[in-house]
Amino acid sequence: MIAIGVPAESAEEPRIGLSPETAKKLVKLGAKVSVRSGAGLRSHFSDEEYNAAGADIVASDADAVKEADIVLTVRRPPLALAKSMKQGAMLIAMLDPYSDAEGLQALAKSGASLFAMELMPRISRAQSMDVLSSQANLAGYKAVVDAAAAFERALPMMMTAAGTVPAARVFVMGVGVAGLQAIATARRLGAIVTATDVRPAVKEQVASLGAKFIAVEDEEFKQAETAAGYAKEMSDEYKKKQAALVADHVKNQDIVITTALIPGRPAPKLISKAVIESMRPGSIIVDLAVERGGNAELAKAGEVVEHNGVRIMGKLNLPGAVPVNASSLYARNLLAFIDPMVDKKTGALAVNWDDELVKGTLIAKDGAIVNAMIAERAGAAAKPAAAPAKAKSEAGGNGAAKSAKPKGSAS
Numbered sequence: 001m002i003a004i005g006v007p008a009e010s011a012e013e014p015r016i017g018l019s020p021e022t023a024k025k026l027v028k029l030g031a032k033v034s035v036r037s038g039a040g041l042r043s044h045f046s047d048e049e050y051n052a053a054g055a056d057i058v059a060s061d062a063d064a065v066k067e068a069d070i071v072l073t074v075r076r077p078p079l080a081l082a083k084s085m086k087q088g089a090m091l092i093a094m095l096d097p098y099s100d101a102e103g104l105q106a107l108a109k110s111g112a113s114l115f116a117m118e119l120m121p122r123i124s125r126a127q128s129m130d131v132l133s134s135q136a137n138l139a140g141y142k143a144v145v146d147a148a149a150a151f152e153r154a155l156p157m158m159m160t161a162a163g164t165v166p167a168a169r170v171f172v173m174g175v176g177v178a179g180l181q182a183i184a185t186a187r188r189l190g191a192i193v194t195a196t197d198v199r200p201a202v203k204e205q206v207a208s209l210g211a212k213f214i215a216v217e218d219e220e221f222k223q224a225e226t227a228a229g230y231a232k233e234m235s236d237e238y239k240k241k242q243a244a245l246v247a248d249h250v251k252n253q254d255i256v257i258t259t260a261l262i263p264g265r266p267a268p269k270l271i272s273k274a275v276i277e278s279m280r281p282g283s284i285i286v287d288l289a290v291e292r293g294g295n296a297e298l299a300k301a302g303e304v305v306e307h308n309g310v311r312i313m314g315k316l317n318l319p320g321a322v323p324v325n326a327s328s329l330y331a332r333n334l335l336a337f338i339d340p341m342v343d344k345k346t347g348a349l350a351v352n353w354d355d356e357l358v359k360g361t362l363i364a365k366d367g368a369i370v371n372a373m374i375a376e377r378a379g380a381a382a383k384p385a386a387a388p389a390k391a392k393s394e395a396g397g398n399g400a401a402k403s404a405k406p407k408g409s410a411s
């Protein structure tokens with residue numbers, strides 16, 4: 001029988017990595033599930049619901065993790081928690097693997113096997129485990145809802161006896177997972193939506209959602225998508241053309257939602273101060289890329305900046321602002337990842353360390369960082385091969401294919 005432990009998250013994080021639904025499924029797989037009392041409350045999951053699902057409610061984080069073979073968290077937990085885990089236990093979380101290298105080294109030294117869900121390879125088999133997508137989708141939705149709430153006019157066109165209320169104009173910059181949901185949400189609210197991206201593949205997706213695609217569609221644009229489906233850093237010449245197009249378009253927009261990211265790079269600056277100054281007072285910018293430096297020049301992480309009557313909203317952890325859905329989906333992502341690790345006949349833990357998804361997400365084992373790229377960034381040599389060492393190069397390769405700072409972790 002495997003033991004799964006779920007401690008409480010920090011005060012800043014309302015999400016949790018286990019829902020009553022996934023607790024029930026894990027118990028059905030034969031696992032003993034221990035949850036820290038009250039850990040799910042901010043997602044409105046009560047101790048009683050976990051209990052009814054077959055989980056044990058325990059009084060402290062240490063009690064939740066001390067016997068666990070697998071510990072589930074949302075964020076990177078404090079070192080003390082890792083130290084109270086069983087030697088060699090697995091910690092599965094959004095570990096934000098490219099930040100605070102020292103802290104990560106210390107966590108690795110605790111001896112736990114660390115899995116960073118942000119590094120999940122984006123292959124079809126892993127779609128149900130893709131935390132970046134499950135969380136970014138909600139962030140895109142919440143960005144539009146927040147903008148609509150702050151906007152002091154209506155979004156849909158209304159024809160009334162007293163006259164017509166014009167539809168608001170919403171511009172979405174960056175049409176990945178978050179951007180697509182932002183477009184869909186803004187359309188549902190009745191706005192006139194335009195969107196831009198540097199990847200040609202999104203053009204049809206934008207049109208299918210009832211929005212208009214605008215972009216600098218030159219030769220470089222045709223080559224802008226990497227094999228992994230992400231955007232490249234564009235040339236200075238392209239950036240200039242894009243800036244001119246954006247300047248011309250943004251001045252007529254009411255709400256701009258920016259989500260543009262490039263793996264391994266700071267967020268591209270797409271909206272200059274001058275462009276912000278060209279917008280009408282009362283306009284709103286929601287910058288979802290703020291954690292990676294922001295797409296809008298004046299955006300500040302965690303703040304709403306007002307400039308000439310334009311508000312630039314840089315709220316962090318938007319998925320955490322819809323914690324019930326974010327936790328439910330994240331918990332399902334984790335369940336989908338854990339399920340193949342359980343031997344269905346014996347109920348024992350049977351991790352296939354050679355599996356591409358295990359290798360891709362495993363960043364530390366037996367006291368050392370085993371992902372080459374993260375080890376390099378941490379200033380330490382990657383551990384030479386042992387059991388998961390074969391995993392090292394591929395895990396590192398996967399890390400290289402992903403962003404410098406995982407965007408889904410708190411966006």
Ligand code: NAD
Nearest residue numbers: 122123133174175176177197198199229231259260261268
């Ligand atoms: P992301 O968060 O890395 O970036 C968001 C968007 O910003 C991307 O569409 C990118 O092209 C765009 N962007 C970058 N630079 C820009 C610029 N200068 N101007 C305008 N836009 C710019 O992207 P994501 O949401 O993680 O999705 C990336 C791709 O991965 C998409 O094609 C998505 O469909 C795909 N995806 C695949 C899977 C899977 O197969 N399992 C899962 C999720 C996403």
